Amino acid sequence: MTEHAEPATPGATTSNRTRKRRSARREQVLETAARMFFEKGYAATTTEDIGAELGLLKGSIYYYISAKEDLLFEIVERYHEDTRSYFERILASDESPLDKLRELITTETAHTATNLTRSSLFYTEWRSLSAERQQAIIAERARHEHAVLDWIREAQRAGTVRSDLDPKIATYAIFGMVNSAYRWFRPDGPRSAEEIGVEFCELVLGGLETR
């Protein structure tokens, strides 16, 4: 996590250089695991598979990780954190509720589509994580949903969103749409991740907005 060496233990046997080399290789392990989990599923990918792809034996990857689940967790966690970062930014902005909503839809769609592997694992394999880790994810998701729900309600009060729509259902609809991108988006397709975001926004806001 931290980029700085720990000066508290000066006589540590692991040199800075070694640590850097190891962490570079660790990145490779994560990348490879992510790709394989994405392609074959977490359960169906064995540590042996991952090792083979890296030119290692299965036991050897334990020099870089401490458990198979940690691999999945770290992949998912990174996606999760990115998600959190733009969410906080939008939340803190002083735009109108409708504009925040617009911003979240475009950003989250683009983010999902841009990080296909990770988003896919985030949405499909979170069940393979331990109970606490699942809880953390669920809680964060709930925050997002709650925010969107609030924005819609505010916009309804402000008269910019149709008041005959159920805000809860609208919230679910939005996330269903936005989060589905990992299922079909392909980077070599005719549209960019950002274009999808804009189009989704157009669609859903078209349905929401007062005419």
Added chain:
Amino acid sequence: MTEHAEPATPGATTSNRTRKRRSARREQVLETAARMFFEKGYAATTTEDIGAELGLLKGSIYYYISAKEDLLFEIVERYHEDTRSYFERILASDESPLDKLRELITTETAHTATNLTRSSLFYTEWRSLSAERQQAIIAERARHEHAVLDWIREAQRAGTVRSDLDPKIATYAIFGMVNSAYRWFRPDGPRSAEEIGVEFCELVLGGLETR
């Protein structure tokens, strides 16, 4: 299949009454497995778990089934078949493309929400099925998507749907929204499955339709 007993070999045939009793218990096994797969995931549910829930030993459920995967397949297949049946009906109807779309959205949403366990397994555990079985499901999904795509295009030509929208993205958006119902719908919630369908329709068609 046949309603008549075969009196020639009295011992060889399982009686009608027995068949009914056994098939009732088989149904229980399916139901229990479905619920447990839904709650804990297919991979995390062992045959021993299923047996225990039914008051059976792990080996005993093989009196009713022939393999764990068959259990999942049968659950998913039933959902799949129901899906197919209303899809064919809509496809064959002589409504306008927009009305067919409306019909599919409301029906599929309601269907997903009504059959929570099955739909959930259908969308999340299909990867645990054998390759051929996965193919069958994927192919059927593709048919649905293609039909919706066609309807949207026709409606655009007819001028009832905004022509500035990408029909492909709209299709994906619709299915993302509709198929997400299994993730949050709860039968004891404030809205019925049918109401959700109608609301979804309102939303998405509001975004699609020419103003």
Added chain:
Amino acid sequence: MTEHAEPATPGATTSNRTRKRRSARREQVLETAARMFFEKGYAATTTEDIGAELGLLKGSIYYYISAKEDLLFEIVERYHEDTRSYFERILASDESPLDKLRELITTETAHTATNLTRSSLFYTEWRSLSAERQQAIIAERARHEHAVLDWIREAQRAGTVRSDLDPKIATYAIFGMVNSAYRWFRPDGPRSAEEIGVEFCELVLGGLETR
């Protein structure tokens, strides 16, 4: 074993007629099992297979037998007993050793070929029997071999069999030849079981006899 009812228990609930019917069906079970063991091997034939062939469920055959191994044992035992009966007859006869040998070779070859199923099981599946039952078979085999060995030695002393041959090896050779018949003999082949016996005799005695 015995053909007579047991008068000691006059009030027995099982009538004579019932016992007869049961024993006829028992015979069918044995016959079917023998054929199936022969075709697929003892281990590979399940009680369910046997039941199905008879139009019964697997549990039902336990009305006629007490264990799967008993089926095999009884089949093998019958062959074994037949073997013993002609062996004792030859042993007790007052023919010359060479004639006894001739008689045993022809009879045993013909017997093996005539009772293909049973002889096959006797030679290939005896290992599936319990230790004691295996012992009984081995002991009887040893008696046969010892007798043949004696006859050859006597014949050598009498000058009718070449004295330069090792009588033990000759004994093994004879049984190897004779007992191999179950592997290739087919009742619908060009030669009868008896003809094979005579031909085998011709061959092996041609090699043994003093010229």
Added chain:
Amino acid sequence: MTEHAEPATPGATTSNRTRKRRSARREQVLETAARMFFEKGYAATTTEDIGAELGLLKGSIYYYISAKEDLLFEIVERYHEDTRSYFERILASDESPLDKLRELITTETAHTATNLTRSSLFYTEWRSLSAERQQAIIAERARHEHAVLDWIREAQRAGTVRSDLDPKIATYAIFGMVNSAYRWFRPDGPRSAEEIGVEFCELVLGGLETR
């Protein structure tokens, strides 16, 4: 296959020394399995038994093999291949048919007796192999038999073998005799494997040859 290490990916390749060590242990596994299959039969020997004999847990032997059946197959296959090698040599030689026959009988008898464990499994446990593997063995056996049949017929035409004998039955008799060696030969007996071969030859050719 290649004797040169691949220096480009040092970690990926198993070193030559390691390969040798592992393969030595693999040989031990095979040897142990062969002995146990021989003693108790293939079906009655569990992977747990084999492991225990080697000081391993049942799962651990899968480090060396991929399936229990493969163990049996490899044992049997080695015997099979040796068989094939001397058979081809004799087949290609330009000896007289009778001499080829003599050669095959002595060699095959000695081979059977020398490789007691393997030959025994080859003749008694081939049924436990998969259908294709069984086919390969049956086909090869048929080739041997056909060659012997041809040699006998030729020898009959050449007048060196009695023409009144049925060549097919003689062929079966020869193989019955020769292949029986595994049933009774013991390496610590009074006669060597080669002596048995010669004696068998004496016997059977004595019966075949024109006087």
Added chain:
DNA sequence: CATGAATGAGAATTCATTCAT
């Protein structure tokens, strides 16, 4: 007599993980 429903004791196989070298 035969069935239906279960038992229970394995058996083969898989795989994440450990650790001395």
Added chain:
DNA sequence: CATGAATGAATTCTCATTCAT
């Protein structure tokens, strides 16, 4: 750093056998 060798716990599935109905 990486390997080789093993562990151990779980998991699916099989099958002979039992017994109340």
